[in-house]
Amino acid sequence: MTPLVYFQLLSAALFVIGLYGVLARRSAVLVVMSIELMLNAVNVNLIAAASHLEGTGSFVNFDGQIIAIFVITIAAAELGLAIAMILRIHRNRGTVDLDEMNLMKW
């Protein structure tokens, strides 16, 4: 059986890749994709911990899975809103370049 630490390292690597994408990409759609990568990294961590650790106290050993289901739900809602905003900005300004979205910058 694979030890928990390898799943945690995989989760950390995936999160770091997503963070680099969020910080370094200029296209809004690619930033949204990188956010999905980060959410998946968190889910890997949650589910690995949930299936490796015995429940203690008021927590049972599959609460992590249920929290992961909620994370997936929130990710879907966030993606819908983000895509709607991207389409709106593209219609209004004709670009999805995040470096050119500086209306609120002074």
Next chain:
Amino acid sequence: MTWLFVVLSVSTLVGGLGVVQTRNVVHASLFLLMSLVSVAGIYLVLFTEFLALVQVLIYGGAIIIVLVFAIMLTRTSEYPRITDNRQWPLAAIAALALGAVLAASFWANPHTYSAAQSPAFSELANSLFTRWAIPFEVASLVLLVALIGAIIIARTGNGGEGSP
């Protein structure tokens, strides 16, 4: 460490690196699909079949389709031009620093548990609809609000009365 975990991890990380490195947006979405399906395989390694099913259905199906639609609707000639911004070395340094901290903290506190047994579907559903019933309902409300908000944001504003 089983070979299946190694193969799936490499596939996940290659997909992630492809998302943040490729210059083609459609290729990026396909790399993302590869990464997400590999994560579903990771869930199967962890014996959480329900999450693997949900991952394939929601991420592999719905989210990739929505992203591809977004790429199609915003298709401009600027996509090959806008790739990385000027701060990408700083972004790489920040990401590597966070990765070093995370890896060090995970290595410093190794857990020696090795249970990895899956609860039955019925236990999962029972817990979801009893202990987690109120968060479940709130999640449905969040989805409804996000849906209405997305419609209001994305619709063309020259419709009937009451348009923003």
